[in-house]
Amino acid sequence: MPVRILVHYTVNENSSRENYNVLANTTFDRERAKALSDSAEAHWQAILDRNIVCFGQTMRAGFEAQVAMFPNMMNDRVAGLLDQYRNFAIGWKLSSAGGGGYLILVCEKPVPGSIRVIARRETD
Amino acid sequence: MSTTVGPNRWIGSLPKIGIRPTIDGRRKGVRESLEEQTMSMARAVAELLTMNVRHPNGQSVECVIADTTIGGVAEAAACAEKFARAGVGLSITVTPCWCYGSETMDMDPLIPKAVWGFNGTERPGAVYLAAVLAAHNQKGLPAFSIYGQDVQDGGDQHIPEDVREKLLRFARAGLAVATLRGKSYLSFGAVSMGIAGSIMDNNFFESYLGMRVETVDMTEFLRRIEECIYAPEEFNHALSWVKENCKEGREYNPPEKQRSRAQKDRDWETVVKMAMIARDVMNGNPRLAELGFGEEALGRNAILSGFQGQRQWTDYKPNGDFLEAILNTSFDWNGHRQPYLVATENDSLNGTCMLFGHLLTNTAQIFADVRTYWSPAAVKRVTGHELSGRASDGIIHLINSGACTLDATGWHEIDGRPAIKPWWEVTPDEAQKCFEATTWHPAMTEYFRGGGYSSTFLTRGNMPVTMSRLNLVKGLGPVLQLAEGWTVDLPEEVHRQLNERTNPTWPTHWFAPKLTGQGAFRDVYSVMANWGANHGALSYGHIGSDLISLASMLHIPVCMHNVPEEKIFRPSAWGAFGASDYTGADYRACANFGPLYG
Secondary structure (H helix, E strand, C coil), X not given: CCCEEEEEEECCHHXXXXXXXXXXXXXXXXXXXXXXXXXXXHHHHHHHHCCHHHHHHHHHHHXXXXXXXXXXXXXXXXXXXXXXXXXXXXXXXXXXXXXXXXXEXXXXXXXXXXXXXXXXXXXX | CCCCCCCCCCCCCCCEEEEEEECCCCCCCHHHHHHHHHHHHHHHHHHHHHHHCECCCCCECCEEECCCCECCHHHHHHHHHHHXXXXXXXXXXXXXXXXXXXXXXXXCCCCCEEEEECCCCCCCHHHHHHHHHHHHHHCCCCCEEECCCCCCCCCCCCCCHXXXXXHHHHHHHHHHHHHHCCCEEEEECCCCCCCHHHCCCHHHHHHHHCCEEEEECCHHHHHHHHCCCCCHHHHHHHHHHHHHHCEECCCCCCHHHCCCHHHHHHHHHHHHHHHHHHHHHHHXXXXXXXCCCHHHHHCCCEEEEEECCCCCCCCCCCCCHHHHHHHCCCEECCXXXXXXXXXXXXXXXXXXXXXXXXHHHCCCCEEEEEEXXXXXXXXXXXXXXXXXXXXXXXXEEEECCCCCCHHHHCCEEECCEEECCCHHHCCHHHHHHHHHCCEEEECCCCCCCCCCEEEECECCCCCEEEEEEXXXXXXXXXXXXXXXXXXXXXXXXXXXHHHCCCCCCCCEEEEEECCCCCHHXXXXXXXXXXXXXXXXXXXXXXXXXXXXXXXXXXXXCEEECCCCHHHCCCCHHHHHHCCCCHHHHHHHHHHHXXXXXX
């Protein structure tokens, strides 16, 4: 299955607001930390297994674990963007989202307006 | 009728109904004079069935008519060949005249058979009917006899109401028999808490239903979850849809036994994956092949499944209630669709009744614990309320999460009254109301240590329903029992008081069986006392007559029912086993003919 990892530039409009702090409302506890840790472990395992579905799904799980700790990473615009891709993306993650960043999508089909990332091994 | 048709999710084509126009074979006058009338009968029956009988996916049944009228063995053989090629699963022989019984009869031992002999006097259709049924009985090939109450004129092409009713009943039941054949019961896990119905009896499924039993260990769910063997895009969509449409209900667990919010969120993810995986194991999913899981993509051709759950799974992982409830329902995140049948606690015998009900009505089914008989006196003592109306003789509390369809909320409507409709008739608004009427409560962790969610709702009253149950008895074999009755409404406070005496996180249906004043239907207590197991399956409508016909086709006796005698329709041979004692004759006939598939 040809799989694309696509990046979609987005802006967290909250970041332009005065006094916006992405770290506000942060909640750390053992359970949330474990969820993030577990998803990272599973994500790494998916890479080792070359299992693209688990790669995407654990990426999503990791992102959601981050949001559980840092709720200000999310806003309606980002949620709306995700809703657009939910039905055909395998997984996703908002990267560098403190003040805008990239929505990384793992999916089979090209997403208009996105940049396709091609990963090659050194020997390629 | 709506034109909505869903995919045929089972392997192979859907069974067709074969129409066999038989005729007096004497040429040079007799035969020629009857050709048109005989073929017209066949065409009229085909039209009646095509217009009124559907497969569970919504597709109208297809009828195949013999290429010629059948006047003798050669044409009977040609017809048999045509039917075999076309995938005919049941046959109806029609004739307005005398024909040669054993030379024209359907000899296929495995398909249900009926004969309609035209009640006219110009030619002796009824004489042929009697003659050919004698041949059927003599050869051990039971056939249903259809003969109109009133004499018709020779050219009358109208199908009288009583004949029409019998043709449709035979077609619905026969189609169910034909649809079962070759499909699988899929057992997820093994025996649940010592429940007898989950002790798989492969011989029953093979010999009586023509089905096979597939067993898949519950670790398959773990493997597919851990290795992401499901459609990820669908999961993303499904989880979002569930969060929007499945309202989480009140937490009934004491604080020290509650699962954390993070655990509950993970449980939602797990139960949605479980539902998708169960469905994929049952009937496959082409998306899995695209993902590189060709074997898993095929499924197991299951028409019915059961999920053990308790206890090895539920002590460790979220329970199967969501999986069972959503699959048994006529709609989910993909829109409306034919329900998948899943029995809770892997109770294959209750599941079989769900399957019978589904195939006869094309509706979603209710699986319930037959929990408590509430006498009028007991209700009065506990609540102060005097039961009245259909509930006046007492009620049975049916309750269980898991395999109860959400369609059972009663928020479909027919003529303004609560109903459960075939999935293709359910409107988006009705589906939405069913979800609005349902809350999903965190599972009681004293029962379900691994968490999960149980559906909760109260079924609206005044729905005609039929409860049935199949039991296996050593030395006797399978036995069916059924009770037609009604769901009833109780005043809200009375319901609350009675319901909260037991697990309040499950759906409740208050059931009042129809009483006859005799035997097991002497009173409501006797219905409860004669029920053969802890579970019952409910279908919308009073379908006892259809169930009795279906059971007779499968040679399964019915030990208890409240269907009037005049509505009982079984093969003609049954009369020879005691025409004045229908129940006893049923047992003797079923024992005599043995399991349909040997």
